[in-house]
Amino acid sequence: MDILLISKYILIIALVIMMFAALRVSAYKTTSMGLLGSSVVVVAFAVALLAFGDLYNLTFYRDISLALIFFGFVGTVAFAVVAGGDK
Amino acid sequence: MVVELIQSILLLIAAFMVIVSAVGLVTLSSDRKNAVYGRIHIVGIFDIACIIAMIGLGQYLLAGIYFILAPFTAHAIANAFYKSEDVENNAELNVVEEDDSNPFIVNKSKIQVLEDKDSEKLKADDRFTISMLDIEEE
Incomplete structure (x- = not known):
């Protein structure tokens, strides 16, 4: 079996584990932890989509992951600015 | 490869x-x-x-x-x-709520107002002077 194929599957499994860990982290009591966990989930999902699209030659997955990374960043920063207050 | x-x-x-x-x-x-x-x-x-x-x-x-x-x-x-x-x-973020029953717990902002150079309370206290009395033992 091709080693590149195996390593892509291993990466996807690792990213799924990371998504569960980030969900656990987002359940901690502070708002910032929820923000951190949700941003990690979004990025992990985007990279998993990249690997999945590479496996099955789905080119539009690349566009979806680009949008997820960019708009996830914008949303996280916007929420952080609002949560930080005016001081 | x-x-x-x-x-x-x-x-x-x-x-x-x-x-x-x-x-x-x-x-x-x-x-x-x-x-x-x-x-x-x-x-x-x-x-x-x-x-x-x-x-x-x-x-x-x-x-x-x-x-x-x-x-x-x-x-x-x-x-x-x-x-x-x-x-x-x-x-x-460490704002202490004032407790009337305990005189030692005072809000930080009130202390800052009292310690301010332009404070009216501080100006009133300037009217008094402290004198040192020499006590001689017989």
């Missing part, structure tokens, strides 16, 4: 870093001091793992974009936490 080998090595390194950061995120105790900043630091490792994975998957432009964006995210979250929720380090 060589390119595929390099790609698979990069993906395996990224997977290893992702798992290490996931374990670190879950096992870092909330009782520790500055645990939130520690978790933000761990997420930085995850960000670099994602960048390595993107390079391994051949998405160099996406990796470059995320390499620039990731520190901004971490800084924004840390800044928001410090300004709104970090009671340990941010003295402005």
